[in-house]
Amino acid sequence: MGATIWFLIAQLATIALVLVLVHRPLGDYMAAVYTSKRDLTVERGFYRLIGVDFHSEQSWPAYLRSVLAFSAVGILMLYALQRVQQVLPYSLGLPPTSEHLAFNTAISFVTNTNWQSYSPDLTLGYTVQLVGLAVQNFVSAGVGIAVAVALIRGLAYRSSGTIGNFWVDLTRGTLRLLLPLAFVSAIVLIVGGVIQNVNGFQDITTITGGSAIVPGGPVASQEAIKMLGTNGGGFFNVNSAHPFENPTAWTNLFEVLLMLLIPFSLPRTFGRMVGDKRQGIAIAATMATLYLVSVSLMTWAETTGSGTAPHLAGAAMEGKEVRFGIIGSTIFGTTSTITSTGAVNSMHDSFTSLGGGMALVNMMLGEIAPGGVGAGMYGILIIAIIAVFIAGLMVGRTPEYLGKKIGAREIKLASLYILTTPTLVLVGTALSFAIPGIREEVATVSIWNPGLHGFSEVLYAFTSAANNNGSAFAGLTANTPWMNAALGVAMLLGRFLPILFVLALAGSFAAQDRIPASAGTLPTHRPQFVGLLLATIVIVSALTYFPVLALGPLAEGLR
């Protein structure tokens, strides 16, 4: 056990070192991408083809309409692709998916959730995976960053009626940021052993004379953007536990870094764009603190290995790969659930009760430590607004953040944002057990593990969907009409209601002039503010979710 701690520290130190080195150039680059006045030739051609006036910025309702129109088209296209899969090339002879599965999957990938009610090995051919899913992996990430940048602009602009141009933000984020990074990362993954072919399933004869199947597929191109865009939808059923998605311990660390890269660099971009880098450091410090505490707790739970089965086996190795070991699994599992990626390299359903509970808690924090690409950034800025408001109440001053007043309209929007996902999680879970007919189906068809753990599976599913994470207690059979529909709605509202509130906030901040800081202004770059942010996050999440956690992982794990 003593050595374990050192291996954990060494891996976390590596992650920290890489992020410390990379976040400055990457954060500055992103700031340049989203503020540059220059358009590349290929971009200008693209804007002409799609009929966009790229010189003009949009008001927040126009920006929102563009986000919604683009996402709606994405959902319809992805739905259609799945429903005509049988006539598409490279479909491996697979039939179209059912209406409710196509509905769920289309929403899932457009909302950057990548919840998978199906087993990809047996359900989706190469064309749907590439032309449908991989495209959404890019553009849903691009949408997330665009919305975050729009909010940052709102804080940075003074007396402005606009917050940027969605089409320009989407195009630049995809073309200048995600595409080059994904390409390089895909090649690195191939070096490590991730496959990239169109071979289909290969039957072979083993050395014992038996037969075995070696799967094929264009995996590396998918895997790279899946991690980088904090999407998380696996090419194979078992996601990054599959040796062809994540072959070695070093590709495991590489994939962890890909998930953290953009979310931990955006605070720098934020600091740059609002003209005070210290503001970004305070945000990043808050994220990093939560991440460290979380990864330590999950690693403690898994290496301790309490629970009947882990105790009997000698360690919590059920559902974990030997090449990653327990630490490689908890670092990946924490990163994936706290960034809203939702990829897994080990089966969270088989984690110890408290270890699996930590995965739940990570999502319940609201995906802000550091959260998904873009979504984490706007999520924590909302928390910052709440924190400033609470502090303002305590000292009896009008709260302000970065020179912008937090008035009635602003705090209402921030509160609605905070209330959206918990409502979806708790109502969705409750309805699954409350509606006669549904209840029986959930209990007998969907739930896999008996007892309290079965409840946790359903709670996990709604937490994952509403927070756009996408990981699962995968024993749950979610490919039923109720689960596909309810989780689909949770993903849709969990993505676009918060975006609505964020863009409305961006609009109202942009319209304000900047109030000069005075002696009474709460400084938002000091350790004191980091502490205030942390307290706000913990109190808000704990008050919301403690009761329901007590029914699931806590009841199972604390005895």
Place this chain on the structure above:
Amino acid sequence: MKFRQTWTAIRAMLILTAALGIVYPLAVTGVGQLALPAQANGSLIRVDGEIVGSSLIGQSFTDAGGNARREWFQSRPSAAGAGYDGGASSGSNWGPENPDLIAAIQERQVAIERADGTTDIPADALTASGSGLDPHISPAYARLQAAGVAEARGLSAADVSDLVESMIQQRDLGYLGEPTVNVLQLNIALAMLG
């Protein structure tokens, strides 16, 4: 106004689909197939020119009834299909208190104790992996099996034991992951031993 946005969205989606859904994966496939064909095609292992597996995908070394064949080193238990089904990767997803998991672990303990005469069994021998295709076992599990395999093949225990030690792969960069033994590669080397 809304109509215009929708047309813009449709055109943007189609062009982006061509770029990100077709050109990008083809470019990665091109580089992979030209520069790194061995990895891009699945790190396949050939014996006498015939493909016998992938160094990354685990296989089972059991008889038709699922019982361990004593002349081969055994992989971990697997929940992929009937066991190591490369077309249906899966973990068991059994929770820590699931009676089925508890029973499975006890059953495996009894089987290994009967075959190898020890109750000191590493956890990876008693549990199914996440993928169901784990190509590795821990060095401890390989060592545990060495004497039995040597006996079944009529080899000296020392030779097989040395082979196991030579096949242990240390942690990546000295600190990432865990030490492993690749079961397929170990068994291929074993077959060459006699």
